[in-house]
Amino acid sequence: MMQSMAGLAKRAASVTGGAVIAAALLLPVHAYAQSQNGLSNLFGGIFSGTNPAPSQGAPSPGGAQPWSGEDGASGHPLMTAAAIREAAGNFDNCVAGMWPDAARRGITQDNFQRFTAGLSPDLRIMDLMDSQPEFTKSIWDYLDILVNDNRLAKGREVLAKYKAQFDATEKATGVDRYIIASIWGIESNYSTQMGDRSVLQSTATLACIGRRQAYFKDEFLSALEILNRGDLRPEQMRGSWAGAFGPTQFMPTAFKRFAVDGDGDGRRDVVDNPTDLIASTANNLKKDGWQSGQTWGFEVVVPQGFNYMLADRAKAQTIAQWEKLGLKRPAGQPFPNPAEKAYLLAPAGAQGPGFLMLQNYRVIMKYNPAEAYALAIGHFADRLRGGQPFVQPWPRQERELSRTERLELQQLLAQRGFYKGTPDGQFGGQTREALRNFQASIGVPADGFASSDALDRLRGR
Numbered sequence: 001m002m003q004s005m006a007g008l009a010k011r012a013a014s015v016t017g018g019a020v021i022a023a024a025l026l027l028p029v030h031a032y033a034q035s036q037n038g039l040s041n042l043f044g045g046i047f048s049g050t051n052p053a054p055s056q057g058a059p060s061p062g063g064a065q066p067w068s069g070e071d072g073a074s075g076h077p078l079m080t081a082a083a084i085r086e087a088a089g090n091f092d093n094c095v096a097g098m099w100p101d102a103a104r105r106g107i108t109q110d111n112f113q114r115f116t117a118g119l120s121p122d123l124r125i126m127d128l129m130d131s132q133p134e135f136t137k138s139i140w141d142y143l144d145i146l147v148n149d150n151r152l153a154k155g156r157e158v159l160a161k162y163k164a165q166f167d168a169t170e171k172a173t174g175v176d177r178y179i180i181a182s183i184w185g186i187e188s189n190y191s192t193q194m195g196d197r198s199v200l201q202s203t204a205t206l207a208c209i210g211r212r213q214a215y216f217k218d219e220f221l222s223a224l225e226i227l228n229r230g231d232l233r234p235e236q237m238r239g240s241w242a243g244a245f246g247p248t249q250f251m252p253t254a255f256k257r258f259a260v261d262g263d264g265d266g267r268r269d270v271v272d273n274p275t276d277l278i279a280s281t282a283n284n285l286k287k288d289g290w291q292s293g294q295t296w297g298f299e300v301v302v303p304q305g306f307n308y309m310l311a312d313r314a315k316a317q318t319i320a321q322w323e324k325l326g327l328k329r330p331a332g333q334p335f336p337n338p339a340e341k342a343y344l345l346a347p348a349g350a351q352g353p354g355f356l357m358l359q360n361y362r363v364i365m366k367y368n369p370a371e372a373y374a375l376a377i378g379h380f381a382d383r384l385r386g387g388q389p390f391v392q393p394w395p396r397q398e399r400e401l402s403r404t405e406r407l408e409l410q411q412l413l414a415q416r417g418f419y420k421g422t423p424d425g426q427f428g429g430q431t432r433e434a435l436r437n438f439q440a441s442i443g444v445p446a447d448g449f450a451s452s453d454a455l456d457r458l459r460g461r
Contacts, residue, residue, distance in 0.1 A: 349449025
């Protein structure tokens with residue numbers, strides 16, 4: 001999933017979407033665009049939960065599940081059922097009204113008319129955009145699903161089959177082939193699950209209806225530019241409901257910034273041309289700051305009594321400084337470069353493994369701003385390289401909190417003066433910081449892990 005917008009949509013959706021995967025998977029939309037396709041398609045509803053059966057609503061094109069006809073869960077005024085119906089009624093005028101902007105981008109009138117002819121809104125997207133899952137997956141379940149023997153075997157086949165392309169790209173960009181292969185495998189299960197919605201229809205729908213119209217107008221016009229230039233055909237541009245397409249899930253604007261013609265045939269085909277796909281994905285990572293020859297991070301053992309208030313992305317320090325605080329690698333291996341700066345991630349709190357994250361982990365986070373996703377990419381790449389599974393156990397006895405319980409936890413933190421935001425059942429940095437402060441106030445490890453025990457303590461049990 002490439003380049004994200006700070007909000008809910010890089011490629012507007014990976015698995016739409018920390019201590020709890022809810023924190024990591026409720027992604028900003030650019031990640032969220034991709035999420036909605038690659039990862040969520042791959043796993044069905046495991047991250048989004050089981051949605052209630054939709055009530056009678058407007059049908060979706062192609063016989064797909066219809067729109068529920070209900071107000072969106074976000075409460076945004078443009079996501080009310082009435083606003084959605086009104087905007088849908090004006091859809092043709094909205095699309096036609098984008099012609100002047102398309103012309104300024106060099107799109108011919110013939111192509112504009114050809115590519116927009118027959119477009120109709122896919123209102124089911126409104127439900128997907130505003131879905132709020134009741135249940136989420138733990139980070140260990142997430143990793144179990146993504147990093148498995150079958151996908152590893154397929155990844156090794158892909159690395160062998162396209163060795164020449166990986167060799168050339170790695171030499172030209174310095175980007176690790178195993179990271180590229182990992183993204184390819186996790187985003188689309190090696191091109192087998194890329195989504196089947198028309199990118200034009202999805203982005204046109206979102207450009208004219210709902211709460212992210214300005215963002216998706218740019219995506220829609222960028223999709224038209226891709227087609228106008230002849231890089232791809234309309235039938236190739238099929239993907240997630242938010243417009244992410246191809247084996248590594250480019251949003252149209254990300255395609256414009258990062259896609260390259262790897263084999264010199266005059267087209268940038270990131271869908272069916274492995275040379276272009278590998279080169280373009282590497283170019284994305286390189287331009288985002290990939291450091292050649294460096295890894296993404298290290299699993300570390302965190303000592304008893306550690307101050308987990310230091311486990312914060314904003315509190316990076318040198319590895320040598322972390323070592324002085326007692327952090328070490330599980331088998332006692334030395335760190336290659338103690339002068340490197342890293343931050344500590346403790347996704348399962350004091351009960352699970354810690355990770356020191358380097359610059360390349362931050363680059364993966366730019367590709368898709370979800371901690372669990374970036375951890376899965378890095379770990380999957382290491383396994384493809386021949387590395388071993390994580391050494392330390394996860395707290396598999398812990399259960400994930402439901403959305404109702406997450407909402408209650410935030411409300412209780414707010415009542416005690418720790419949480420200043422609006423409770424919404426979605427965990428991010430603000431919630432984790434509030435939980436850490438509460439934990440510190442009662443003398444337990446301030447790890448920010450939203451366990452059932454933490455909720456019980458807030459309830460006063």
